[in-house]
Amino acid sequence: MNGIINLIKPKGISSFKCVSYIKKITGIKKVGHTGTLDPEAEGVLPICVGKATKIIDFIMTNNKEYEVRFKLGVVTDTYDLEGSVLKEYDYSNITEQMIMNSINKFVGDIKQVPPMYSALKKNGVRLYELARQGIEIERPARDIKIYSISDINIDIPYVTMKVNCSKGTYIRSLCYDIGEDLGIGATMTDLKRTANGKFNIKDGICMNDLTSENINDYIISMDEALNVFPAIYVDNYFSKLLMNGVKVNNPKITKEKLKEDVFYRVYNESSDFIGIGLYKNGAFKMDKLLL
The missing domain is CATH 2.30.130.10 (PUA domain)
Structure with missing residues (x-):
């Protein structure tokens, strides 16, 4: 069994738990995911099985698409609802046009500072491990690209939108940065990854529906998964x-x-x-x- 499963991760579990589940039902030790989804996020999480773990790096370079909802006027230490509230702001003077103008500033090539609560490493230690100890370190801004932000719906203080972006983009940080630009803060409340390169949510299989009996029906071959290359x-x-x-x-x-x-x-x-x-x-x- 060497291939990729277009897995749809449910809310409330870690990406690592998804990998453990695939190991359990296949009996295969070599299993890996292609880019962490936060526990409270859901959506596309391609899982590589067997020899396909060798191509994880290629799949991780794919562009991503997300549907996100965030709330204006509140800032947490994790940039989402899992964290502790740090600040709350009055947003009564904010208009829809101000929000649209701010969102449009972030389309294109931008620099983004990753959140402290992330799986990035500093001297071999995960940033979220440092953050849990109350340690915050300076994170260099990284070059990313937001290809488009569409399907924007504003119901102040909530905003929903679809984001098409390059690898390495933190949607939590994007929401935080929009809030900072508006001067009232923002915190992500919901996140769904709808596509990872050629893997999209409509063709995926929910983890809860995947069993040892049907898993072979959902294995995508390595060359099919890599057909973006000539x-x-x-x-x-x-x-x-x-x-x-x-x-x-x-x-x-x-x-x-x-x-x-x-x-x-x-x-x-x-x-x-x-x-x-x-x-x-x-x-x-x-x-x-x-x-």
Whole structure:
């Protein structure tokens, strides 16, 4: 069993608990998720099983889509309702147009400071572990991209919206930053991840509906999961070289014209999926061997 499950995580459990559940019903030890969802968040959480754990990094680079609801006028230490309230503000002077103007400022390439209550590490220690000890450290701002914010519904003090963003985006921080921009604070109240690259919520399987009897029906093959990368076919001679770790600079490796710094799905003469290779500096080499 080597593949990906488009799992829909329910509210109230951790991403780690989802991984543990898949291990239990499959009996397979090599299982991993592709990007943490907070316990009170729900939605798409692709789970990699067996050899597919080798491609977790590729799936984590996917763009994400979320539906989020936040409340103006309140700030918590976690930026969501799980935390302790730090400040409350009067929001009676805030208008819908002011909220729209603020939201629009965050579309595009922006810098974002991750929350203290996050799984990022500092000197090998998770930030949330430090935060629980009352320790707050300076976090450098990171470059992220908000591709779009749509379906905005304002019912002051609540705002709901759909966010399409790059990897590494913290929606909690986005809500917090909008509140800061308005000068009245904001806290996320609900979050649903509706898409992770090609994995979307309408095609997923709820964790509570997944069993040892039906799990094979929901395994997505590795090459299907990676079909955002172009495919190339190599003959048996070159496939053996590639599988032995050889860097090949022969332009006849494939009929397709290769592009610099591009990852490719590699297949042999028998159409077996070998793995992911990278063409760089005029040579081709396997990056992840999956056969």
